[in-house]
Amino acid sequence: MSDNELSDEKRIATTQTVLCLKGIDREDVDEQLLELIHEHFKQRDMLVRDISVHAQRRYASGRSWRETP
Structure with a gap:
């Protein structure tokens, strides 16, 4: 099956x-x-198949960015 075919x-x-x-x-x-x-x-x-742990920090402005695990 190609990537373009529906499945x-x-x-x-x-x-x-x-x-x-x-x-x-x-x-x-x-x-x-x-x-x-x-x-x-x-x-x-x-x-529960999997648990991922990610760190997330917030800027003073309230925006956030996610660190890589």
Whole structure:
């Protein structure tokens, strides 16, 4: 199948929910915390496939920029 052909697989989108932890440094989000988050959702029969950690800083003007992980 070429890149130009329509496909059901190409139309599937995944939902992403953003969890913002203000005041927490990226370095403070360790493996143990990530495991606790996974376990929390697992106990509620909610599958978390992946967790990404990104730092974000705000300028005094209120604008923000995202650091690379």
